[in-house]
Amino acid sequence: MSVGATAPGPDGGTRGSGFVAVDLGATSGRVMLGVVSGTARDEHVDLTEVARFANGPVEVPDGTGTALHWDVLHLWRGILDGLRAAGALARERGVELVGIGIDSWAVDYGAVAADGALLGNPRHHRDLRLTGVAEEVLDRLGDTEHYAVNGLQTLPFNTEFQLVAGRHDAVWPLVDSIRLVPDLLGSWLTGVNVAEITNASTTGLLDATTRRWSTPVVEALQAEYPELGDLRSRLADLVEPGAVVGHLTEAVQATTGLGAVPVIAVGSHDTASAVVGVPAEDERFAYISSGTWSLVGVELDSPVLTEESRRANVTNELGVDGTVRYLKNVMGLWVLSETLRTWREAGTEVALADALRAAAAEPRRTVVDVDAPAFLPPGDMPARIADAARASGQPVPEGVGPVVRCILDSLVDAYRRVLGEVTRLSGREVDVVHVVGGGSQNELLCRLTAEATGLSVVAGPVEGAALGNVVVQARAAGVLVGDLTALRGVVRRSARLRRYEP
Template sequence: MTYIAVDIGASSGRLVLGEMKNAQLEIKEIHRFANGFMDISGTCYWDIDHLLNEILKGLEKVKSLGIETCTVGIDTWAVDYVLVGHERKRLREVVSYRDSRTKDTIEKIIKQMPKEKIYQKTGIQFQPFNTLYQLYEEEKEKLKDAQYILMVPDFLAFCLTGRPVAEKTNASTTQLLNLETKSFDEELLQLLSVKKEQFPELTEPGTELGEVRREWFPTFDLPKCTVITVATHDTASAVIGTPGFGDNWAYLSSGTWSLLGIESEVPVVSNLALKNNYTNEWGAFHTIRFLKNIIGMWIIQEVRRFLKKDYNFGQFVEEAKKENGAFPYINFNDKRFLNPANMIEEIQSYCCETNQQVPETAGELAYCIYNNLAIIYAIAMEELQQITGKRIDQLHIVGGGAYNEYLNQLTADFSGKTVYAGPTEATAIGNLVMQMIAMKEIEDLQAARQLIRDSFEIKKYTPNHLHQQTIMEQFKEVTTK
């Protein structure tokens, strides 16, 4: 059986082919394409037509390899949505979560419903880009005319099959699902003037959605594809693809964003969890992804964009290694770093405002960024243990950030935890094994994670510098002033 993972992130997308060979999972990237939001008249939009077209081009490549039949699963980022009218027509371009329209919306909402009540209902952290706040700022006429409100991966699957669903792992990020009723919360929907019927049925990962309607795409030579609704939130797929073992491990899905947390059977909605902005996103197999959303490789990506000389990420690491000693303490989770006009200037302004040394060179900037990210990860692990009462011995870093051996070692050093890095393709792998479980080629999640451990290289990092606690305390002191 051939399985195709469509894995689309904020900066790129790809189609990855997976097959079982000699009791191991073998994967191969067969198509890659760029992604990114566009600024049109001051609003940030995604080019959804481009994404659909690239999926079709990728599936055409699958057919060119001699593959006549396959299954397909789609995962993307969370929170962004598509308004669909009658006859499958999109009512407007899809606004990106990095748009500024919701920068003040949390305050508007909590004047009508207290933060504590929203958190008890949903368990979802307060991020200015959550779907709850986006829909609050949406054009009311467009909302009224929408037959369906679909998350981005559900919309892409809808375009292929004609069947609308609301897959649970992505739907939970809207901050509209009620933890007790396991459905959309009527009181929150009323705040938005949205009807529950505008969201399609909530669907579990592993549900067979239907075949790609090849007659809708006559200019493409496509194989016979069965679309499986996987864990469509890319973090949920990455967690499935994390080869954790035992009972005391946490994960860090490291990409444009860094998502650090544990897999839990129950949500945690304590005051401490709310204070530290932890979230309870729904995972596959009725689990909860209790995690913190941390800014990730977005920082270095943006620094790279504004440097006069072009550096690849490997060169950033090499330049950072040449630096040593003190560095400015920066809480990159501050909203000012979400989408500044110029990331380098924003970092330098922050350092000036806090009377710290200002990084100038590529090496100084990378050294500053990697050390601060490692500290932020370590503090999040401390919080995670305090909030849940669960001891963490191992941190599994997956995703593109797992390539960064320098940052992996820093994370082990600051946290005092053993770090396992890999696989880097955890999201695509999680997408693929979810399809394989749905098609009964793998028995369950435990068997899938064993297969991943058997199939891919995983590197181990042990802490070398346990005196880093002093630096972490200094970081907290500077960044909380």
């Protein structure tokens, strides 16, 4: 897939500087070659997918039941294959590879021993052992005091809660380093262990104001849960997006056929990269990073740490160039994908396009709370939707069209509610909502979002995270210059956009 267009060189190949964006989502991973070219006023990115591989939770027996894990070794193999393919395409086009950047989902981590060995596949944030842990931790630490430091919304899977849930694991005494997924994979590429700040800000262990690890939070957790031991020593030094982490190790060079290409820290939380990839012209915008999760929010210069913000459960995650992503998680298209999976496993294959056409023919009848805990774990989503409809006294949707229409109406109702909260609590006025990521291709979802919010919706780029990843790398390498507004100008020139009016 290509985004935008790049002028060919005299031999027919693309000319420019090449950057590899490794973009890992909850259902798939992809490796993209981004070629930056053009003059100072029309720089743009030609983005080509060179590899794609499946991702998802893996259910594993754990002695007392089952546990959900990520297959990080599968991801590693897909990344190496993708780097090899990116190198081949770059050579074919006569392009020099200048950098590699990794972004992924947040909160989940790999536990690494002192000798560098991975102590098992990372747990999945939908694992049921996290039930009730957040409430217990915040009851001990004080939810108001906690929020005043880290500014995070309470989600059952924030990293600090995962650490508490795993403190009795047999491998915990062997853990020397806690590495979030993109940091883990970056350390395998370079041999250098760092903690990129946009992803680190989702752990609950960071001070949202100072952008440093919070000694009071870490010490409070250690005091309440002595089994955690010296937690701070297991956290790597923080780096901001744009820092050069290191260069490919000799082993990775041999495997991929690449040279000593630098690995550059980007907004390694995929939402941080996606927000850089928002093609906004000024600050009066809101965004919906729409994929398995929907992240709905605004971009600010400083966190909002008020008690009212805490009660509304709005989060302050750190962004590129000292920004703050003031947002809330909405369950997202996970509910739709699990619905299609449920039907498929029951013997009824429903294509996404057919499901959306059927939904478009249905009126709005039933709206459920898609952020309810029942919709978090994998399972029979149509049955859960029916239960929620009955419990709220609404018509129970039956059949493909009504069920999918209910999901989309419920999503946009959550978008409308969250946008109202984040703009009111932050004081930020917005004129437009940018939808980036896979959900930007869902025309019905975008149209319903415009109708529900009363705001213009600009859909695209689809690969917003990969574009954001590439432009941050390119600026770090000196290929691009300027602030976020300038980088977003490059994104606009590189993307196909569609506008929906209320």
